[in-house]
Amino acid sequence: MLDMPSTASLRVYVSEWENGRRSISARYAKVLRALLGVTDDELTGRGESLVSSPMADGYDDLMGRIDAARSISLTMVNTFMDQTELLRTMDRQMGAAGLVDQMTAHLATLEEALTFAVLPETRRPVARALAGAATLAAWQALDVGAVERAWRHYELGKRAAQEAEEPMYLAHATAEQAYVLCDAGRAPMAVQLIRDAQRLGGKTMSPRLTAWLYAAEAEICARAGMPDDSQRALDKATRSLPPGEDARDPDMLSIFLNEGHLSRWRGNALALIGDDEAVGSLYAALGNADPTFIRASAGLRCDLAQAHIARGEYDQAHEHLRQARLIANRTASVRQRRRVEQLTQRV
Incomplete structure (x- = not known):
């Protein structure tokens, strides 16, 4: 008592x-x-x-949060999207390592808004914004070596895309998630996942996203030791890509793909399967590279090193690896540094 x-x-x-x-x-x-x-x-x-208060039941606080979520307007959702876009630009030019806190806070704000939004007309726009932000956060986490966090962010992005009823966002998050499996040495499973991403996107996908998915499939098939499948996927990517210099997909802002980007992807896949045409495609991509894609240029240099290694041209490979290492260190890309070290051991 x-x-x-x-x-x-x-x-x-x-x-x-x-x-x-x-x-x-x-x-x-x-x-x-x-x-x-x-x-x-x-x-x-x-x-x-x-x-x-011993009598507090939490309803006042809950209703306050729900009322606050109801006030989220299209203007506010656009602000969320603008914030994601800013973080994407900073990531592309500076790397992901310095953005972890900002990205975490941004995701937390979006998750909070979605948690307390009640009606579909409010939930869907917020879920769409969350799907895009979570997928970006996942790719950044993968770049800095936080692979479990990357996986969880992709799962969050997929759930948000499903709630938003946005098949393109779902397909994109699923396809990028395949790279986690690929980097972990599970390339055959990654092939299955990226093909499932194409199925999830269905007939609603934009031509540029369709081409992007085929190009990603080509790379992953090459890493899985499936050269014929890789070549077929490259052909499909080429046929699907809209003409012109524009790279940005207006229907899917996270997708950048034009003939220059596709040349890099083609060269990467061809280098992985040991095709002699890889070098030409990669140098064409290097000549047309967007200077704002600073972190991506480390990957392109690694691709060139890999293509030269396949031809026994080790001096050229060394030079591209040196450049790739400098860029990877500048952007603090753990993923690219790992690849540089793996290729260096082969020279």
Whole structure:
């Protein structure tokens, strides 16, 4: 039997617990856990007081969050998308390592908005914004070597895309997730996943995204030791790509692909399967490379090194690996540094 203090004393205790002037002893913790329905961590604070009133039920706070989520307008969603775009540009030019905190905060804001949005007309635009942001965050995590975090972000992006009823976003997140498997040495499984991504996109996909998916399939098939499949996917990518110099897909802002980008992808796949035409495609891509894609240029240099190694041209391979290492160090790309080291061991 617990001897309880007077009502006046309890009021003092509650006030002191709230203000951090008195810690909750084990004697009272047992009672408060049962009374308030909270865990030990929640009871002892961890940043917010949950004993503000023995009669508090949380509905006021919940309704406040729901009301706040209702006020999210299309303008606010566009602001979320603009923030994602800014982070994408910074990542492309500077690398992902310095953006972890900003990206984490951005995702948390979007997840909070989606958690407390109730009706579909509010949830879907927020879910679409979250799908794009989560997929970008996943690629950044993969670049800095945080592979489990990358996988979880891709899963978040896929769930958000499904809620938003956006097959293109779902296909893109699924296809990029295949690279996690590929980097882990599970290329055959990655081939299955990227083909599933094409199925998920269905007939709603833009031509540029369709070409992007085929180009990614070609690379992954090459890494899986499937040269014929890789060549067929490259042919499909070429046929699907819209003509012209424009690279940005207006229907899928995370997709950049024109003939110059595809030349790099073609050269990469051909180098992986040992095709002698790889060098020509890669030098064509190097000559047309967008100077703002700084981190991607490390990958292109690695591709060229790989193509020269296949031809026994080790001096040229060394020079491209030197350039790739400089860029990878500048952008703090763990993924590209790993590839540089793997190729260096073959020279």
